Amino acid sequence: MQNLAIDVKNISYSYTKSQKSAMKSSNILEIKAWQIEQGERIFLYGDSGSGKTTLLNLLCGILLPNEGAINLLGENISALSNSKRDSFRAQNIGVVFQRLNLINYLSVLNNIHLATYFANRFLNSFSSNGINNKQFINRARTLTDSLGLPDDVLTRHVSQLSVGQQQRVAIARALINAPKILLVDEPTSALDASARDAFMDVLLEMCNQQNTSLVFVSHDTSLGKHFDRKVDLMSLNEKFNGSEAIHAKTSDTSSFKEAK
């Protein structure tokens, strides 16, 4: 239990802020229990509308569940204050999404620096002030090198990069603070097939190195081959289980085993 990266208990979420469980049908997401161990890599798939993006928003604390608790690394993030939750996210969670990951008007180095800035300013307001910090630049360079980005990428502007390069910079930024959890939302949809495979290899390699728990969301099940555990959100999300008879009411644990 102590090594759980993500521990979701009895959460439900609906975009319309109606009375909690009075209108059950308006819920987009209902999950009884779901756990991910530290270092585990999960492939989360499901059709559009199954609540993938909503679940990611909940996991990184941008949305709050209407009911239930989400424990990340042993911390109930739904109980934290807003600013505590923001700094928890900055320090412990890396996020990469489909596209538009980077701030367009900043250089690559500045983009990566922002991540350390927001992660550190709550700890020590002076430590991250200088962008000239040698340690930081070395670490950024190591990351971009191992992601196969060109040497001068740090000084380039985001607009000068290809989409594939931008996505890799986004990973470098997500990993710069050595987060315990990495949440990735359809990062390959803008990439062609060869770039996609290269991207997947690099991503998994980096997670292995840092023992990062990875939640990889996609509707493209062919990517599932890279993962040791696959989860179908359609069966995880109780909303679909309750109303539709086609889905056998399997328990979460059994569905995990199937996936393995």
Place this chain on the structure above:
Amino acid sequence: MRTLVSVAWSSLRSRKKTVVLTFLSLLISIIVLLTVEHIRLQAKESFNRTISGVDLIVGAPSGQLNLLLYSVFRMGSPTNNIKYESFQMLNESELVDWAIPISLGDSHKGFRVIGTDSQYFSFYRFGNQQSLSFSEGRAFEGMFETVLGADVAKALGYKLGDKIVIAHGIGSTSFKHHDHAPFVISGILNPTGTPIDKSLHLSLSAIEAIHLSPSELQLVIDNPKKYRPQPDTVTSVMLGLKSKFSIFGLQRNINNYQDDRLMAVLPGVAMAELWTLMSTVENVLRVISVLVLISSLFGLSTMLLASMNERRSEIAVFRVLGAGPTTILVLIVLEALILVALAIVFSFVLLSLGLSFSAAWLASEFGLFLTADVFSAPLFTITGFIFIATLVVSIYPGIEAYRNALHAQLSNK
């Protein structure tokens, strides 16, 4: 904070076109506001410093403002003169410490000529109780000697000992040139920043002499000791009293004087009347410049709001990196503040450059003696108000960004 400022700066630079236009509109409106305020303050200062230490001004009855304007600021024409005996009466009064006669009505190449006596150089005060001083030479002694103000000497290229001709009337081309009366420059005054700089000073007898017929004038030139023309009238008299307590009593006595029609005014009271007259114009100018500023601040706010749509994804990125909604708000407000701060710096620079180039022209055309030193406390107060106004107008787009940030989420779109 440094990181946030540099992010805000980069964000501004990425939207050059709209930002530059907004910046220009801010720049123009801030320059207008600062210029109006600077000229207003400096004009007041320039008027106030012209006369100092004079307790009463005595002249022919007219408006007190009129008397002040023509006798001190050399604006407009005197309505009437007073008898020379009245000046003598005032000069000999027990209450009076000193009396300076002023006789106006003549000019030299567009500069006013003032008939007075040596008291003028000893007792006239300007600015902060400063007395007149000579950069060269001394006060006039002989009848055909003259003392020039600093601007006169500079503009006409006159040196000590030069001979000049002084005409009747106040245009630069007068019909009746007094060619027979050459004057020798006996002294040149230091600059004062008052109308004195643009005046030529003669003795009262000399003023009388240039109005004599040519034959009489020749007689005077040949034998100045014997035929010293006595003035009949003067335009006004400036009085310094021995005790400030006697000002009102003496003023009443002068106004009720039987042998001549006199009027005495307190310079401070007349000046106050001038300010009440001018305050309407001042206020109109200030209101207009404030409105111009407000409209360009609204422009700034509009620019920030308009950018909000394209920044939706950017805000989501900030949120994911761990920035709170407040940080997003601060970023937007910072952008506004950076832009306004730049506009303020540029307008101060442009204003002081503009003033230092046009100072001479303003002084000669309008009698406005402005300093190019724009770093005065009232202007800094205005700068403070501009920043507060900027905060107020940028709060709305800031709140919009804050709300945006609250609802920002990872999205597949």
